[in-house]
Amino acid sequence: MQIFDYEDIQLIPNKCIVKSRSEVDTSIKFGPRTFKIPVVPANMQTIIDEPLAIWLAENDYFYIMHRFTPETRLGFVRDMQDRGLYASISVGVKPEEFQFVEDLAAAKLTPEYMTIDIAHGHSDIVVEMIKHIKRLLPGTFLIAGNVGTPEGVRELENAGADATKVGIGPGKVCITKIKTGFGTGGWQLAALRWCAKAASKPIIADGGIRTHGDIAKSVRFGADMCMIGSLFAGHEETPGKKVKKDGKLYQEYYGSASAYQKNSHHNVEGKKILIPVKGKIGDTLNEMKEDLQSAVSYAGGRNLMGLRKVDYVIVKNSIFNGDQELY
């Protein structure tokens, strides 16, 4: 297997077949709905909250609500569906989460999307949860993860997952790689390719995306959707706490397995960083769309699938040439 990460790859252009980048269609059908771009903000407490989920759903973007205020989830599903919006929530695998699925079924509420959100998703308990959800809420589009191997993808797909999420430890606030020695950190793009070749259902690339070009690269190597945390942290609408340091405004971005999230020092596998506050998330999403349209035009295509077959070169760690700043 070839080992590489996002920064090691450059895609090779093909003859352009559109007159304007605006002709390029970046939409993606994912589950029962079609979204404007193949991007979803990470289901983390510093990245998504209810007002942002409503805005994303109203504007045809995919969202996945986090699972860290479990008592609000049932009301959230009802509220979204009462507004005519889709509901997309996360669950864990502890006993109370199995009960929560039963509560949803008893209330006759089926979220359009559910995500089993566990650090090490290739496990019997996740298989059990997939079967539990599919038995009680068969109409939900079920995403399961996270995994980092083809075996993990196949086992969760065979258990009934409708999509799998790939990425163990490549995240910006992840310390799994340091604390345990395991994961796809440093070779996430190659792991994505390895997993996507084995997949028979959609794949979400999760973690390690640092530039908009990395979204195009993810699609090239098999992703149907990209989950992104750090690039979204620091926006006006993202809920991380704003803090001032040396006269500058920052927003907190912390891992879901950090001591800040867990209120505990046991099994900590995440950290907190400060991200300079930027503008509106809608502007960033628009810029992502335009950059993807441009990427597809370089690929010689008209839509995202135009990216799938482009050639590439491996240019180990040399793309940025020491020049990482955009402005």
Ligand SMILES: NC(=O)C1=CN([C@@H]2O[C@H](COP(=O)(O)OP(=O)(O)OC[C@H]3O[C@@H](n4cnc5c(N)ncnc54)[C@H](OP(=O)(O)O)[C@@H]3O)[C@@H](O)[C@H]2O)C=CC1
């Ligand atoms: N994508 C990634 O690389 C990672 C993501 N995260 C994020 O952090 C959050 C917390 O994740 P998680 O700790 O799984 O959730 P939970 O704290 O809900 O734990 C999930 C369950 O799995 C058990 N478990 C067994 N082995 C492991 C293992 N190696 N890692 C974690 N749990 C294990 C836990 O028991 P016990 O706690 O007793 O062991 C617990 O019962 C999630 O949002 C997850 O996405 C965390 C780490 C890596």
Ligand SMILES: Nc1nc2c(ncn2[C@@H]2O[C@H](COP(=O)(O)O)[C@@H](O)[C@H]2O)c(=O)[nH]1
């Ligand atoms: N190892 C850990 N991974 C985590 C934690 N909290 C979240 N995550 C993962 O990171 C991505 C976001 O990655 P980014 O590179 O875009 O910032 C997120 O979707 C999770 O899969 C954690 O505490 N530890």
